[in-house]
Amino acid sequence: MNEAVRLESLYKTYDGGVTALDGVTATFAAGSFTAVMGPSGSGKSTLLHCAAGLDRPTGGRVFIGGTELTATTDTAMTKFRRDRVGFVFQDYNLLPSLTVEQNVLLPQRLAGRRADRRRSQDVLTRLGLGDRLHELPDRLSGGQRQRVAIARALVAEPAVVFADEPTGALDLRSAGEVLTLLRAAVHEHGRTVVMVTHDPVAAAYADSVLFLADGRLAGALSAPTAEAVAERLTHLGDLVAARPSGAVA
Numbered sequence: 388m389n390e391a392v393r394l395e396s397l398y399k400t401y402d403g404g405v406t407a408l409d410g411v412t413a414t415f416a417a418g419s420f421t422a423v424m425g426p427s428g429s430g431k432s433t434l435l436h437c438a439a440g441l442d443r444p445t446g447g448r449v450f451i452g453g454t455e456l457t458a459t460t461d462t463a464m465t466k467f468r469r470d471r472v473g474f475v476f477q478d479y480n481l482l483p484s485l486t487v488e489q490n491v492l493l494p495q496r497l498a499g500r501r502a503d504r505r506r507s508q509d510v511l512t513r514l515g516l517g518d519r520l521h522e523l524p525d526r527l528s529g530g531q532r533q534r535v536a537i538a539r540a541l542v543a544e545p546a547v548v549f550a551d552e553p554t555g556a557l558d559l560r561s562a563g564e565v566l567t568l569l570r571a572a573v574h575e576h577g578r579t580v581v582m583v584t585h586d587p588v589a590a591a592y593a594d595s596v597l598f599l600a601d602g603r604l605a606g607a608l609s610a611p612t613a614e615a616v617a618e619r620l621t622h623l624g625d626l627v628a629a630r631p632s633g634a635v636a
């Protein structure tokens with residue numbers, strides 16, 4: 388297996404003593420689409436932020452495309468993240484004063500690289516926004532804004548795209564479009580996507596689902612259906628409620 392991301396014994400304790408990650412080891416294959424699910428507070432966002440180099444784990448190691456992210460200085464980590472990692476947030480994180488095209492090109496400009504306008508236009512066209520290049524984000528629907536954010540994440544051909552609740556603010560139809568595009572980025576263009584979601588329907592677009600409970604891995608599901616994911620989540624809730632120590636069965 389060609390691995391895009393490897394997490395080795397990740398721990399994260401926040402100031403105040405909350406242990407958000409309690410020894411997570413996982414590998415995400417290149418060209419795979421994985422959903423990360425679990426009850427509220429189980430550590431999903433923390434996992435994504437530590438894996439993406441947006442935050443540092445308290446212990447353990449993160450490898451992206453074979454390079455250890457956690458071994459570097461903060462400055463090197465920021466540079467590495469700009470070069471090799473894409474991120475899609477629930478609330479899009481677009482700059483309102485920049486056009487669609489300028490938003491997509493911004494990471495390249497910040498990284499001091501020559502902006503590849505042709506590539507950016509190709510990606511935006513593929514995502515159905517070829518005729519909106521010069522529009523400002525506030526003229527677009529939520530689904531269109533999220534597609535701009537996805538274009539921005541994909542344009543530098545990163546080793547991995549991390550998406551944190553990318554459909555959390557969208558209606559059903561827009562959510563379906565966004566998830567279909569993420570899946571196409573993986574299956575047709577070989578990208579790697581790791582997506583946190585609360586929604587079993589969204590998770591069913593992924594190739595597999597990783598479950599977290601109390602900061603630990605609590606199982607996985609391949610070729611998930613929404614029903615199977617919902618069922619597993621319910622069971623996970625029972626497990627968490629039943630155990631005082633947070634140990635995963």
Ligand SMILES: Nc1ncnc2c1ncn2[C@@H]1O[C@H](COP(=O)(O)OP(=O)(O)OP(=O)(O)O)[C@@H](O)[C@H]1O
Binds near residue numbers: 406407425426
């Ligand atoms: N910056 C922080 N400082 C202190 N504690 C934090 C911080 N961020 C998260 N936590 C705590 O760490 C634990 C895991 O949080 P995290 O946001 O990773 O969970 P989550 O599964 O993404 O939750 P949700 O589904 O509600 O978004 C929670 O107990 C949370 O309160």
